[in-house]
Amino acid sequence: MWRFLRTVLMFALLVVVVYPILVIGTSMAYKHDGFGNVHYALGYHGHLWSRVRDGSVRAPVDVLVVGSSLAYRGCDPRLFAEQGLHMFNLGSSAQTAAQGEVLLRHQLHRLRPRTVVMVVSPDMFEGPGIESALDVMVNDRVDLVTVRMALLTGNVKAWNTVLYAWIRQLLDLDGDFTEPYIAHNGDRYVPGGFVERPKCDHRPSPPRVFGPLAEHQVEAFRRSVAFVKASGARLLLVHPPVTGCCRPSSASSDVAFEWTNAGAYLDMSDLFGASDSAFFCDGRHLNRAGVARFNAALIRAVKQQ
Amino acid sequence: MLFDSLGFAVFFPVVFAVYWSLSTRSYRAQNVLLLMASYFFYACWDERFLLLLIFSTLLDHTSGLLIHRTQAPAAKRRWLYLSVGVNLGFLGVFKYYDFFAKEFAHLAERVGLGVDPVLLGLVLPVGISFYTFHGLSYVFDVYRGRIEPVRDVVDYGLFVSFFPLLVAGPIERATHLLPQIRAPRTFRYERAVDGLRQCLWGFFKKLVIADNCAPLVEGIFADPAAQSGSTLLLGAVLFAIQIYGDFSGYSDIALGTARLLGFELLRNFAFPYFSRDIAEFWRRWHISLSSWFRDYLYIPLGGSRGGIWMKVRNIFIIFLVSGLWHGANWTFLVWGGLNALYFLPSLLRGKNRVHLDTVAQGRPVPDLLEAGQMLATFTLTCFAWIFFRSDDIPNALVHVRGIFTASLFSWPEVPKVTPLALAGLFMLVEWFGREQRFALERMALSWPRWCRWSFYLVIVFAIGFFMYPGEIPFIYFQF
Numbered sequence: 180m181w182r183f184l185r186t187v188l189m190f191a192l193l194v195v196v197v198y199p200i201l202v203i204g205t206s207m208a209y210k211h212d213g214f215g216n217v218h219y220a221l222g223y224h225g226h227l228w229s230r231v232r233d234g235s236v237r238a239p240v241d242v243l244v245v246g247s248s249l250a251y252r253g254c255d256p257r258l259f260a261e262q263g264l265h266m267f268n269l270g271s272s273a274q275t276a277a278q279g280e281v282l283l284r285h286q287l288h289r290l291r292p293r294t295v296v297m298v299v300s301p302d303m304f305e306g307p308g309i310e311s312a313l314d315v316m317v318n319d320r321v322d323l324v325t326v327r328m329a330l331l332t333g334n335v336k337a338w339n340t341v342l343y344a345w346i347r348q349l350l351d352l353d354g355d356f357t358e359p360y361i362a363h364n365g366d367r368y369v370p371g372g373f374v375e376r377p378k379c380d381h382r383p384s385p386p387r388v389f390g391p392l393a394e395h396q397v398e399a400f401r402r403s404v405a406f407v408k409a410s411g412a413r414l415l416l417v418h419p420p421v422t423g424c425c426r427p428s429s430a431s432s433d434v435a436f437e438w439t440n441a442g443a444y445l446d447m448s449d450l451f452g453a454s455d456s457a458f459f460c461d462g463r464h465l466n467r468a469g470v471a472r473f474n475a476a477l478i479r480a481v482k483q484q
Numbered sequence: 485m486l487f488d489s490l491g492f493a494v495f496f497p498v499v500f501a502v503y504w505s506l507s508t509r510s511y512r513a514q515n516v517l518l519l520m521a522s523y524f525f526y527a528c529w530d531e532r533f534l535l536l537l538i539f540s541t542l543l544d545h546t547s548g549l550l551i552h553r554t555q556a557p558a559a560k561r562r563w564l565y566l567s568v569g570v571n572l573g574f575l576g577v578f579k580y581y582d583f584f585a586k587e588f589a590h591l592a593e594r595v596g597l598g599v600d601p602v603l604l605g606l607v608l609p610v611g612i613s614f615y616t617f618h619g620l621s622y623v624f625d626v627y628r629g630r631i632e633p634v635r636d637v638v639d640y641g642l643f644v645s646f647f648p649l650l651v652a653g654p655i656e657r658a659t660h661l662l663p664q665i666r667a668p669r670t671f672r673y674e675r676a677v678d679g680l681r682q683c684l685w686g687f688f689k690k691l692v693i694a695d696n697c698a699p700l701v702e703g704i705f706a707d708p709a710a711q712s713g714s715t716l717l718l719g720a721v722l723f724a725i726q727i728y729g730d731f732s733g734y735s736d737i738a739l740g741t742a743r744l745l746g747f748e749l750l751r752n753f754a755f756p757y758f759s760r761d762i763a764e765f766w767r768r769w770h771i772s773l774s775s776w777f778r779d780y781l782y783i784p785l786g787g788s789r790g791g792i793w794m795k796v797r798n799i800f801i802i803f804l805v806s807g808l809w810h811g812a813n814w815t816f817l818v819w820g821g822l823n824a825l826y827f828l829p830s831l832l833r834g835k836n837r838v839h840l841d842t843v844a845q846g847r848p849v850p851d852l853l854e855a856g857q858m859l860a861t862f863t864l865t866c867f868a869w870i871f872f873r874s875d876d877i878p879n880a881l882v883h884v885r886g887i888f889t890a891s892l893f894s895w896p897e898v899p900k901v902t903p904l905a906l907a908g909l910f911m912l913v914e915w916f917g918r919e920q921r922f923a924l925e926r927m928a929l930s931w932p933r934w935c936r937w938s939f940y941l942v943i944v945f946a947i948g949f950f951m952y953p954g955e956i957p958f959i960y961f962q963f
Binding site for chain 1: 504671913940941945948951953954
């Protein structure tokens, strides 16, 4: 038996040493283009690379916004600046609560916001959030918080990618990378974290059925709320305007329970009533007119708070 | 709890450690531990169905004792019928009731009778087809006097519920497994390492080969009308590889984990796609089920004795029942019927036991005749798999008709080529390991240790780097 245990232990140690070498070597040889279970896409979509390196942001900021594309395509720092508020938008593509936590832990102390606005929607609690996790670990820095997020996804692609991203960052292999401000689909990055889609014609979205709450997402959300409160910043949770397809009424009551118990909560999902085509690009993302109206309401709420 | 879950990665080492630490006391303590662990393993899916499993276990255990104790043949038969009736009754209610109720309503509608069927909509308890067959084989064997009944309910419970084989087989025989359960087990280094090797290869088959084929197959079979002929043909081939990787991978993990605990389970697969005719294929595919049907259905029906019509009848009965065993759907019945048709010519010509050895034994490549025979057998098998995999018969017919079009000669449309390359490599390794119990059994054993370990490391790396990142349940769990 001891011989068997010794052999298994030796082989396990060998795996621990050799496996990362093989993952890194293979990913480098194949130019990390999605071959196998590594997805290392610098820039990706959502401009997170540019956002976390945005030189236009000076601490302390008045308002820090976190959330998914509903946040980075919905909250424009230029409109906040017109009202005398220095805002930074820390949204990321398909961001779930777990990635929101990582970004907050990386940026909150640096930016020292007076108010943190969490842009919430039911899908932030859905599933493991692989797409957003890959985005965050590749385009933001890798540390223990990122590694924990990767492990909690339970997904081998996230595990391999975080390992590969960590080594690349350690060796500074992407130091010369610059992300174009205008993406291939025409989305333009605006300093301060906003992403503008210059032209969007309204296309309605089919009704969205939200999945059940993932336990680790709920826990990440609670940790984020506690972290923000401990920093002394004010917390405002906002459900942004959406069309009928995606209102929180279609989500479970557990989601609403999380929001309303976390802090001040504003439900703006029905801000525009049924006038979808006037304010939306699709079922969830606002056009320019929609952003202006939503931001005006949000700025009022922040100032009142 | 799935074999490829993190839960099992914690569960099994704990069971393994406690199990062998008990070996100095008695095998009975080990049996109690394994039974408890097996019930826990099963309850992780749905604890409600654990009661069904325990009830079935107690029923068959008691029936076995009563059949043995009773002298009068009529009374023996009554106990046998009770056990068989209740077991098949559960299987019928959970697995087949809704299907037959709906089909009856359709039939009634055609003759002008409006029938609104009462459907139960029950969830199928995981592994019910497998543990029911375990229990039935035991009761049959006691009835025929092949074995003495087991008095100890723990031993019998472990025979039915042993976790490596509980949810998807292999379907064990009391004559094979019970003697191992009722004897002390000693730890043997070679057997344990062999078990680990088999687990490793099983995980590779399931996670890398089967799971990577699954999304491609799903895409092709979901809408056969929209695919080219070559894509549909590729879909059938990929499903053949998927179901083999999935089920034989599961069986390898089951046999490997059992071997780590000192048990030898029945072999379930013997490189079936290297068969030279359908009879050989059925001696190599899902062996434990095929032999179950042979021993408890085909032979009692008369087997290959009697006239031509008797043989034809018996072959159709076992293949149709085998199809129905897989699920309540006409697709499975057609799959069974097709295999019966494939099988008949060799049986009627008395040539169903021609290929008892391994193809190209001792040679690296087959000769032209063997290659042709294998290709023909594989083609027939893939054709039958189309019906097995399709959602319904109309879809299967669209798939078959779609293959035989001019677009058969176009380039197939697949979003990824990596799974195809991996599948090709996998079949190559299987070919070179075909004379062993599993491909990795003796492969690399004669190499120096560093070389051998490097080979295993490459497999571990391939699993981590190429495994499908989503969770895909084992196909046979639904049966």
